[in-house]
Amino acid sequence: MGTEQYHEPANELTQEIRTFARIITSLQEEAEAIGWYEQRISLERDPQAKAIMENAQQEEFKHFAMALEYISRRHPKLQAVLKRVLFHKGDIVKLGEEGEKAEEQV
Ligand SMILES: [Fe+2]
Incomplete structure (x- = not known):
């Protein structure tokens, strides 16, 4: 069982924080x-x-979102x-x- 997502001792983290991680x-x-x-x-x-592959990538968009x-x-x-940043037109740095x-x- 991988625990690489924990940066601190997992047994000291709450369940909520472990889920977040x-x-x-x-x-x-x-x-x-x-x-x-x-x-x-791009190469196929x-x-x-x-x-x-395009269909699979669309699934990953949903998972990411x-x-x-x-x-x-x-x-x-x-x-x-x-x-403030997402789904607005204009300069992204300014939105940031x-x-x-x-x-x-x-
Ligand atoms: Fe996924």
Whole structure:
């Protein structure tokens, strides 16, 4: 059983924190999978194989989104940043700075 997601002694962490750590690990794994599929899709020449990989990547998008939502519901400051940065047009760095200000108000 892997415990690499724990940075502190697992037996000293609450169940809630251990669950949070597992979801963070899932988020990392989903992000890696999205990146791996992106590379495979870009090189694949067989249309059917490419379609399978695209379908699989779409599943990883969903998994990533669910894990991110889980984490954001447990951290109001993170949720404040996400609300300010995600799904807005304009300069991403500027949105990030605005998100940081929103975070400070939570
Ligand atoms: Fe996944």
